[in-house]
Amino acid sequence: MKPFAELVSFFLIATAITGCTVKAVGDPNRPITINANVVVDIRGLKQTATNIEDMVAQGAVK
């Protein structure tokens, strides 16, 4: 494999494994605002809700 191809493949594999890091560089007097979207995992949230409702039902005062 050619050196350039090796470099590209290494970059792609490293990105796939580690994810991406975005670094923002700017004027400290003009702070950059990044509006990030929080992705909520509905499946995880439903599991949590089920656990909490089970706990409420199981600890119910008779």
Added chain:
Amino acid sequence: MNLHNILNFREGFAMRKIYALGMIMSLVLSTATALCFAADYDYKTMTPDIEKALKNRQARYQQLQRLKQEGVIGENNKGYVTELKNDASATALTADENRDRRVLYEALVEQNKLGSTGLLEVQKAFAEVQKEKAGAGDMIQGSSGDWKKKS
């Protein structure tokens, strides 16, 4: 490496293979991550408010179930209970139950950093769970706002 080499057919073919390999690997890894690691949301700190809300809900659970069976109270599509028939005891119970649920929902959002839309997502998840857990004959509100008895 000069431009002639980059544009060379064989080189281009090798590059396409590498790009394809990279894309496939990214796809496989992201899919595996999504399938294997469902996010774990929980109360990281059991605050006095959370404990109080849970105990209050446990204390009124049986009465709430009875009123649900009688059709006085129903589970709405926003994760709260709604009074469906005029009943003096149900009015206070509904308000107290909803207040405690709100405490629990907000604590989940705050402690798990779920962002500005987090409360809506949490309410939606709880509404779905309440719908699933509802007993036969309980009144439940559908996504379009209509009320029906769970069969």
